[in-house]
Amino acid sequence: MNDIVCFEHLTQRFGTLTALSDLNLELRAGQLSALLGPNGAGKTTAIDLMLGLSSPTQGTVRVMGSDPRSTTTRAGVGAMLQDINVPAGLSVRELVALYAALYPSPMTVDKALTLSGLTEQAKQRVSGLSGGQKRRLSFALAVVGQPKLLLLDEPTVGMDVQSRNAFWQGIAELRSGGCTVLLTTHLLEEVDRAADRVILLNKGKLVADGTPSSIRERVGVSKVRFSSQLADEQLRALPGADTFTFAAEGRASFSSRTPELLVRAALDADPDLKHLEVSQASLEDAFLSLTSDSLTSPGAVSA
Numbered sequence: 001m002n003d004i005v006c007f008e009h010l011t012q013r014f015g016t017l018t019a020l021s022d023l024n025l026e027l028r029a030g031q032l033s034a035l036l037g038p039n040g041a042g043k044t045t046a047i048d049l050m051l052g053l054s055s056p057t058q059g060t061v062r063v064m065g066s067d068p069r070s071t072t073t074r075a076g077v078g079a080m081l082q083d084i085n086v087p088a089g090l091s092v093r094e095l096v097a098l099y100a101a102l103y104p105s106p107m108t109v110d111k112a113l114t115l116s117g118l119t120e121q122a123k124q125r126v127s128g129l130s131g132g133q134k135r136r137l138s139f140a141l142a143v144v145g146q147p148k149l150l151l152l153d154e155p156t157v158g159m160d161v162q163s164r165n166a167f168w169q170g171i172a173e174l175r176s177g178g179c180t181v182l183l184t185t186h187l188l189e190e191v192d193r194a195a196d197r198v199i200l201l202n203k204g205k206l207v208a209d210g211t212p213s214s215i216r217e218r219v220g221v222s223k224v225r226f227s228s229q230l231a232d233e234q235l236r237a238l239p240g241a242d243t244f245t246f247a248a249e250g251r252a253s254f255s256s257r258t259p260e261l262l263v264r265a266a267l268d269a270d271p272d273l274k275h276l277e278v279s280q281a282s283l284e285d286a287f288l289s290l291t292s293d294s295l296t297s298p299g300a301v302s303a
């Protein structure tokens with residue numbers, strides 16, 4: 001049994017609202033998975049269930065084969081949630097040491113500070129940290145227990161470029177030690193670079209599950225861009241264009257399911273067109289397409 005988390009037919013309701021609906025999901029050991037979805041899709045609800053912070057209305061949650069509320073399971077799980085509420089009077093080092101003492105085999109405080117990029121702030125009081133530094137502290141507290149499973153709810157919100165780079169380096173180091181990571185984020189470029197797997201929720205349902213490239217391919221749309229002398233009406237009339245945007249100085253951008261047809265027609269209409277680019281849809285394009293309200297039937301591609 002290689003599953004670190006297993007949801008079976010899991011439904012979570014809040015009054016009349018169904019936040020998660022009949023969800024089946026397994027997280028495999030060592031994977032870095034991104035749990036994505038629009039606001040209100042059910043991501044935080046899923047993380048809360050993995051942490052044993054709430055119980056499902058129906059179905060089961062197993063974490064490392066056990067109830068997520070058991071003490072042994074909790075000792076193996078680290079979490080970085082959206083809000084951090086810690087004793088402000090302690091120094092960063094004191095607080096990290098306090099958390100380390102709660103776990104059976106923690107890493108050293110110095111290592112947690114290095115992984116989170118907080119070595120220089122070790123002696124500073126928690127109350128004096130900036131917003132981005134507080135996120136780093138939250139990361140240090142999540143990892144100091146050497147978790148087997150790390151759950152991160154929007155970890156890079158409020159982090160500057162350096163903090164984000166330090167964060168991703170820290171994640172790479174933890175993964176090399178075998179840690180399984182699940183994170184939620186709205187920064188899809190980071191997901192495309194770093195995640196093994198994308199789990200996409202919409203309105204509490206699984207709408208896609210696969211590698212970032214399999215999700216992009218599933219949408220089957222390409223981007224076509226070029227600069228030309230063609231007028232707006234001529235560009236709109238080109239065959240094979242699903243959507244079209246026209247920017248200044250003759251730059252046009254299309255999404256197309258038949259890019260060859262579109263490019264041939266554009267070159268026939270303007271043999272002098274320049275800066276031609278044809279690329280695969282981005283993860284963001286796929287996200288928008290798969291979570292649009294017109295999508296009714298869930299379909300998963302395997303990771």
Ligand SMILES: Nc1ncnc2c1ncn2[C@@H]1O[C@H](COP(=O)(O)OP(=O)(O)OP(=O)(O)O)[C@@H](O)[C@H]1O
Binds near residue numbers: 017041046
């Ligand atoms: N404790 C609660 N009581 C009532 N409704 C709740 C509760 N927690 C979540 N919900 C509702 O459940 C739905 C899913 O919320 P959830 O926080 O899981 O979404 P999310 O995908 O994490 O969204 P976001 O990207 O905005 O953080 C939302 O409609 C939310 O309003």
